[in-house]
Amino acid sequence: MSYYAIKAIYIYEMTRFFRTIFQSLFSPVLSTSLYFVVFGTAIGSRMQEIDGVSYGAFIVPGLIMLTVMTQATSNASFGIYFPKFSGTIYELLSSPISFVEIVSGYVGAAATKSLMIGCIIMLTSTLFVPLQIAHPLVMLLFLCLTCFSFALMGFIIGIWAKNFEQLQLIPLLIVTPMVFLGGSFYSISMLPPIWQKITLFNPVVYLISGFRWSFFATADVPVGLSLIAISAFTILCLVIIWWIFRTGWRIRS
């Protein structure tokens, strides 16, 4: 494995992130702050506590997950799509590196960016609501795994996409609705029984539930199940990426 190649891709991608710092950092922080103002302060003050947690604090893990998932997906998908679009992918394909180095560089950078944004949003939330973290290490584990697995998914989307419209299609039409319907702003126990069962088919439910457990020690589904779900999702993405590079699908003719 070429450590220098991973480092080169990682630094190049992170430089792009810092080059567009306003778009990369302030934009998600601003939109999340608006969620806190609207849902946490304005509406949240009129809502009951959920599992003994104020509504403003309850939505913090969901909001972090919402941002982290969308950012990890879009950063990774754009990261690998842009070389395809500009033609610079020839360098990746003709260099003496395997998919391990390529994925480590691009996914590592996208995961780092979304992790940074997630942490900043967490700090921002303390300006609006009192926040407690019951299990900090588990919280960090969930956050890192989510950043990594959704960056992997974004990488797949970036390779699959043939144009900018397709690049936005899955994050907008699938990821965002799944996160909204995955219990970001509510506990699934608040839903009618039939919808509680249907919601369990949404993998994001397990991620948000596990992440929320690390904050408040309450969860919709067992935390072990959440860890299994995110691990399975990560493995699935890795297998798909391995297959893409093995067959050259959409990257090598």
Added chain:
Amino acid sequence: MRLLTMSDIICIQRLSKSYAGGSNVLSDINLNVKNGEIFALLGPNGAGKTTLISIICGIVRASAGTVMVDGHDHVKNYRKTRDLIGLVPQEIALDSFETVMRTCRLSRGLFGRRKDDALIEDILDKLSLIDKRNNQLRELSGGMKRRVMIAKALSHEPKILFLDEPTAGVDVELRKDMWKLVLALKERGVTIILTTHYIEEAEAMADRVGVISKGRLALVEEKESLLRRLGKKTLRIELQKPVNIMPTVLEPFNLDVVDNGSTFLYTYDKNADRTGITKLLSELSASGLILKDLQTQQTSLEDIFIDMIQKENS
């Protein structure tokens, strides 16, 4: 840069490439490239030059056949083979918002090399880009961007350099500068494979020439021997006064008459035992024609190439 001996560094055997739908881009290519030489690959648009290069570099997969680079299979030992190769593709492909220095650093890093800004600055200096090292690529002219492409390809010190139409669309001065650079790289032992539309480029630099047409390698030969073998010369005879009727004694020479009858063109094989020049001049004198000037012209590689492609097409 390591010193190299003159042996085959690239060995291509029975290489073919076809795409879904059955179109054959390359058919049964067999080619050896010698260590340290400049090999020019000539051919019309769509002949398969870029596909051949892309296969060797690992961008395109071959349908059949093998490519060995420095004794290593380019699929099984892709890390070893690609490590030796630098590629300057035909299209300028750069991240417009990056700086010259950073894009070169990325190229070096991708090939597993430790960061070495001094080396990159040296390359940029040789390519007259040192003043632009901190400029974004979108701020550079087309010619500068093409030089950045070369700098990127050289940033990991390759032993083999592929130049796919390196001077397409660049002005004459820059083209000459690039030729100097290529010849300097050859001096340092780098093997160079060049595809070009500019026959004069191959004529000026190449040690050997390959002609590819319709996906087949029509010819591989030493440039000098090709020019000798196929090279014809033309004797241009300018007359004091134009002639209306060709004298009968000159008919066997198959002269072309140009400039309204004031110039004859005589094509001959300079390698032949008898070129016929002496006899022609004496017959001209006997016909009472007074000569104004005489010139000889060597058939260029371009003429040979066009002739070959025309024969191939017919």
